[in-house]
Amino acid sequence: MSFDRLNSLEAQPTTMRRSEDPHYRDDPDFDRLTESLSNQLFTLTSNITRLSDQIALLGTKRDTERVRERVHNLLEETRSGFKHVGEGIKKVQMWEDVNPSQKWTQQKLSSEFKATLEEFQTVQRRALEKQRASAVAARTAVEEGEHAPADGTSHEQQQLLEEQPRLANQDEVDFQEALIIEREAEIRNIEQSVGELNELFRDVAHIVHEQGGQLDIISENVERVTTDTRGANVELRSASRYQKNARNKACCLLLILAVILVIIVLAVTLG
Structure with a gap:
């Protein structure tokens, strides 16, 4: 390796x-x-x-x-x-x-x-x-x-040479x-x-x-x-946007209903 x-x-x-x-x-x-x-x-x-x-x-x-x-x-x-x-x-x-x-x-x-x-x-x-x-x-x-x-030496010479450096x-x-x-x-x-x-x-x-x-x-x-975590984050952001839009729509509907109700009350009162 x-x-x-x-x-x-x-x-x-x-x-x-x-x-x-x-x-x-x-x-x-x-x-x-x-x-x-x-x-x-x-x-x-x-x-x-x-x-x-x-x-x-x-x-x-x-x-x-x-x-x-x-x-x-x-x-x-x-x-x-x-x-x-x-x-x-x-x-x-x-x-x-x-x-x-x-x-x-x-x-x-x-x-x-x-x-x-x-x-x-x-x-x-x-x-x-x-x-x-x-x-x-x-x-x-x-x-x-x-x-x-120890070529070229006699037996005695060889013995002497061997003893000296022994x-x-x-x-x-x-x-x-x-x-x-x-x-x-x-x-x-x-x-x-x-x-x-x-x-x-x-x-x-x-x-x-x-x-x-x-x-x-x-x-x-x-x-x-x-990847799953990132996907979940995307889904959460999408759900958050959906909920925000739904709340906005609900507020608009309530406002419209309130206006209609005021008009009806005024009509009844003036009549």
């Missing part, structure tokens, strides 16, 4: 205008929760952008321990954020007795959550590929160092082994996170379905309510 889709979702109104929603009622708890979740999703989107930039440095000349530390911290922070937001999204989807405006908000948050989570999963898989490649390269370097050929070589081997263990641990961590977030994604989708969340028709339903 691309950021273009997410941007298009953000451009949509979160709720209908209150004047267009005949069922609107104040629900501050719902409003606070959805506003908080929307802000957290924005933060997660920013994290994904920063994370993508850092992952692009892995395996290049600019790959440093500092870069890997930033990647690790951003992955952990973003994973935790998605788990927290996911629980909030599930709570919003299970909100009871929602009006059309709140249904629209449910749809928007659910769509944003799924789009952002898909983007993060893509970035996580890129990080996983980079970590695997790095671990393989480190393992290969260690194995090649342990079996380096401590330095062992330090390098130990360092590479430590890096391999660290990279493999990060790989397992990312793989576990991908699985957990996939499960969270399925949970949210299931809840949306269970709550009658046919999200593709909510917009149509809300628009229908808006």
Whole structure:
């Protein structure tokens, strides 16, 4: 899922205008929760952008321990954020007795959550590929160092050459082994996170379905309510004009009757 889709979702109104929603009622708890979740999703989107930039440095000349530390911290922070937001999204989807405006908000948050989570999963898989490649390269370097050929030297010379740098070589081997263990641990961590977030994604989708969340028709339903409301307003204005005209006619008839009555009374009196 691309950021273009997410941007298009953000451009949509979160709720209908209150004047267009005949069922609107104040629900501050719902409003606070959805506003908080929307802000957290924005933060997660920013994290994904920063994370993508850092992952692009892995395996290049600019790959440093500092870069890997930033990647690790951003992955952990973003994973935790998605788990927290996911629980909030599930709570919003299970909100009871929602009006059309709140249904629209449910749809928007659910769509944003799924789009952002898909983007993060893509970035996580890129990080996983980079970590695997790095671990393989480190393992290969260690194995090649342990079996380096010594052509053109006698057995004694080879022993001497091996003994002199042995401590330095062992330090390098130990360092590479430590890096391999660290990279493999990060790989397992990312793989576990991908699985957990996939499960969270399925949970949210299931809840949306269970709550009658046919999200593709909510917009149509809300628009229908808006149209019906506007139609009702037109009918009310028409009825108001009709009643006003009827009152005017009644007043005219009463005035005519009063004039006739006065004429009759005068005629009788003068006669």
